[in-house]
Amino acid sequence: MPLPLQPAALQRPQVAPAAILAHLGHQVLRAPPSRVCAHFSPQWSLMPRTLDGQITLEKTPSYFVTREAPGRIHGMSPDTKLIVVVRNPVTRAISDYAQTLSKTPGLPSFRALAFRHGLGPVDTAWSAVRIGLYAQHLTNWLRLFPLSRFLFVSGERLVSDPAGEVGRVQDFLGLKRVVTDKHFYFNATKGFPCLKKAQGGSRPRCLGKSKGRPHPRVPEAVVRRLRDFYRPFNRRFYQMTGQDFGWD
Numbered sequence: 001m002p003l004p005l006q007p008a009a010l011q012r013p014q015v016a017p018a019a020i021l022a023h024l025g026h027q028v029l030r031a032p033p034s035r036v037c038a039h040f041s042p043q044w045s046l047m048p049r050t051l052d053g054q055i056t057l058e059k060t061p062s063y064f065v066t067r068e069a070p071g072r073i074h075g076m077s078p079d080t081k082l083i084v085v086v087r088n089p090v091t092r093a094i095s096d097y098a099q100t101l102s103k104t105p106g107l108p109s110f111r112a113l114a115f116r117h118g119l120g121p122v123d124t125a126w127s128a129v130r131i132g133l134y135a136q137h138l139t140n141w142l143r144l145f146p147l148s149r150f151l152f153v154s155g156e157r158l159v160s161d162p163a164g165e166v167g168r169v170q171d172f173l174g175l176k177r178v179v180t181d182k183h184f185y186f187n188a189t190k191g192f193p194c195l196k197k198a199q200g201g202s203r204p205r206c207l208g209k210s211k212g213r214p215h216p217r218v219p220e221a222v223v224r225r226l227r228d229f230y231r232p233f234n235r236r237f238y239q240m241t242g243q244d245f246g247w248d
């Protein structure tokens with residue numbers, strides 16, 4: 001799950017829009033460069049052409065946790081650069097729950113879903129919990145891609161210092177640092193940073209209503225148990241990436 005990198009913050013002629021393709025669950029990897037279209041199923045051909053000197057940017061959070069994704073992306077282009085936005089897995093799980101709750105009124109409580117039988121061990125079969133096991137998912141990718149192909153973006157810093165994190169993304173993609181802190185402002189109503197102007201427009205642009213919604217209250221004891229559960233996985237993730245995300 002990774003978080004939204006405000007795509008508008010990266011818009012410029014070298015960055016081609018990702019196509020919206022017929023979605024076949026996790027079976028289709030959306031938006032490959034046009035040169036591979038011929039080798040794949042007809043869905044690929046819906047892709048826009050990527051011109052020389054352009055970068056095609058595709059954003060599908062679920063790829064990071066999809067077993068088949070590393071092999072398919074590597075088969076398509078082993079040089080693909082991979083950007084993973086991660087946040088504290090406990091907050092991520094609650095955010096995930098808040099999103100499901102907004103679409104499924106009457107959902108059991110967070111606690112009932114997070115622990116087997118509501119009180120037992122942490123239920124790693126629940127996707128909101130499983131997705132936060134970043135070290136495990138990354139292991140799957142590192143079988144095919146070297147660490148140098150990855151950029152890990154801190155979801156927390158994306159909120160506290162959006163220009164800093166977007167700056168790292170621009171460097172990683174070999175783009176000029178066009179977007180800087182003068183492009184962002186803190187919107188007190190939204191409670192998040194927003195762009196002062198959307199590309200081609202003159203009005204400020206915040207992310208939509210589904211980003212940055214209030215979280216349900218989760219008992220402190222539940223949060224503590226989950227934090228303890230994730231600690232060893234987080235440590236492993238810090239070792240693997242060489243980055244301390246400061247979640248513990």
Ligand SMILES: Nc1ncnc2c1ncn2[C@@H]1O[C@H](COP(=O)(O)OS(=O)(=O)O)[C@@H](OP(=O)(O)O)[C@H]1O
Nearest residue numbers: 001002003004061095158159192193207211212213
């Ligand atoms: N600038 C800005 N504005 C609004 N929201 C921001 C921003 N930067 C990061 N975030 C965080 O993005 C979280 C939602 O991301 P999603 O997981 O829904 O994104 S995605 O659709 O999976 O890409 C969302 O999580 P929640 O707060 O749990 O809703 C935000 O915390």
